[in-house]
Amino acid sequence: MSKPTPLSGFPELLPSERVVERTVADSLRRTFSLHGFAEIETRAVEPLDQLLRKGETSKEVYVLRRLQETSEEGHAGMGLHFDLTVPFARYVLENAGKLEFPFRRYQVQKAWRGERPQEGRFREFTQADIDVVMKDELPFHFDVEVARVMAEAISALPLPPMTLRINNRKLIEGFYRGIGAPDPAKVITVIDKLDKLSTDEVAALLVTDAGLDDAQAASCLELATITAADGSFVEQVRALGVEHELLETGLAELAAVVDGVSDLDGDRFSVRAQLSLARGLDYYTGTVFEISMDGFESLKSVGGGGRYDALASDGKTTYPGVGISFGISRTLIPLIARGHLRGSRPVPSAVLVAVWDEDSRTVSNQVAQRLRARGIPTEVAPSAQKLGKQIRYAERRGIPFVWFPPTAADETVHQVKDIRDGNQVEADPDAWQPPTQDLHPTIVSTTLEELS
């Protein structure tokens, strides 16, 4: 076998890079669990008809077949999931009788899309999703809750600062109804083009495509410029003089969600009510979310979500939900590739136990076991080379401590050396403890300070 080459769109990490991903995933899990979200995993495959319900992603689905499959029956009709929402909706329907509602769940798993790879966009990627799903009706306070949980989760990560942008479908649809727009959905579609077209071009489309007059168009564009870090957007909207019941509901909901995370707003995290945000608004029915990473706007959103009044339905019962997804690969792989993040070492070991000669390897193994028994990751030198070589073995792996068991000549004294400063002391394998920050590999952010 000749040297294999990487496969475009299927990123893999070196051991020290995996430390970053593992640490981030564990941190997310911890926050989600603290808020009572249960973990589930769903299978990687779904029936194709489920995967293709959203027409626009159909071309991105990976279809499976068994190599020796003779007929088209077998697994024809199965594909890899392209997100965690479709499998979750199916899981809820399939297990509805065995779940307690409201059902809070988180899911950290891979998904696959056959799209063209580019920075932050992969064919295999890991996501972290939280959702709350209920039978029949889901109280609004869960919108505030999922925003809060994800805001806490991402602001705890050792990454560049994140911004959570929030809007509300009821707010903008109510506004468009309030000004007498004949087709509010069409207005939303046109306003959504603001990130690609000029304001003048969008204004013209609002007239030609959405049937607004010039004054109505101007009003819609003015609404889209409104953004605020707190509830002050409400007064800005009111100043536009439009009234509608749905608008009032949307204003109250958006203000409540923003207020629910505003105490986290700071160096690590920002919250913005942003009334131009139109993230798949045909799909969502109230709150919508989008997460971006400051300084990495080229990645576009690194997460998003919202409220859907029918996450799933079996015809008899409807299951409304609200949730947010965070792109772990989308966020981490570019940061790692650009050299901003790495693990402090490629091995878990905090200690290397030296071996004087192969006959005394058992002695070294026993020392290692005593350290491990107290939770200290430890490995034993692979061969009884000269001590200098054993120390260099540790250095190359970033293992901070080398342990010297007693030699035959002096049968009781253990010593441990911090190979970073050369400091060497006597130590008891049943009592010695490395500094907490040396115990496990951690994330090192090399140039993130400059970015934040």
Place this chain on the structure above:
Amino acid sequence: MSKPTPLSGFPELLPSERVVERTVADSLRRTFSLHGFAEIETRAVEPLDQLLRKGETSKEVYVLRRLQETSEEGHAGMGLHFDLTVPFARYVLENAGKLEFPFRRYQVQKAWRGERPQEGRFREFTQADIDVVMKDELPFHFDVEVARVMAEAISALPLPPMTLRINNRKLIEGFYRGIGAPDPAKVITVIDKLDKLSTDEVAALLVTDAGLDDAQAASCLELATITAADGSFVEQVRALGVEHELLETGLAELAAVVDGVSDLDGDRFSVRAQLSLARGLDYYTGTVFEISMDGFESLKSVGGGGRYDALASDGKTTYPGVGISFGISRTLIPLIARGHLRGSRPVPSAVLVAVWDEDSRTVSNQVAQRLRARGIPTEVAPSAQKLGKQIRYAERRGIPFVWFPPTAADETVHQVKDIRDGNQVEADPDAWQPPTQDLHPTIVSTTLEELS
């Protein structure tokens, strides 16, 4: 969408069942890390030519294509990995220049096989693999090390007792050479049939297929009966009076591996030198391992591995390795399905904070945040129902504690109730701590005692 039905061979777990899988995976990770094994993940897909190098699994491979793929080029030629060894060997070759050798790695990931589903055999399953790989030459003591690490890892699991069976290819090949077998590989193939055929049938095949005389055949069969929990097998083999250099090496190696884990032999774990074990001996070159779960022999092996002198090779450099794989799905799914294992509750929450009325939900949220700040998983009641209903909400989820914030009438007193015994006490949200065993969901083994 009508109610979906489960997909045969693709098991999914309910939230309380996922607690079991998560706890087991975390426990394995912890042991592997303590021994200095670094975690990696590999992509789910490999080139088909890599996956098909072992001819016998070709029919089980899932092949991928993109739904809208026009030509056969694109992803034709990609399949889902069916184990973690093929991807690991490829990863080592691809990243050889960036890895430090010896390279200890563990990997806990899903794999896929299109085989017929049965108890413990799935089309999607999770494995935990440890391996040590080296350039050119891998010292023998790593065979002892991986046996030790996996033995510690599995004996720490709250599962039925496990047995690690060990044999050595050099030992049996050396023995067959020592008795003058014309084709030792053929003898191994025939001896491997001992679990399907009678001793007499195997004896006949040793003569007709492997070219032995009756005395040689009897000698081989006698070797295969030898089993021991310690180094006493060496004397049993010597008593057969066969001499060969390779046999001596094999005896010494097997004795060393058995000795390296013998102190763990006990109620939770057994070690056996078993000289009939012929687990893919054409593939392995020295030590071979097989793990079984006591009382669940119908599952056959739940793990296995061994030494391969050429895990990978790029033509210039050869990478020998030694490793063991443990089947997480293979072990847990049958135990869960038979009702032996479950999580103590389906939610992480240790506390439910009651809500007096929707206006005071903020007060309840603040209590929850103070508990979470000290690492106590907490959720807030979904609605301000009567207290009895809120307590039943906790009961249905197995949440052990319900917290009552101060009412408007009495503004300072917090109370917390253990809903299992009804005991209710005043408590400070910044100081109260639940018993450690209630903090997180744990694994409950309902009838395992009877099995072990």
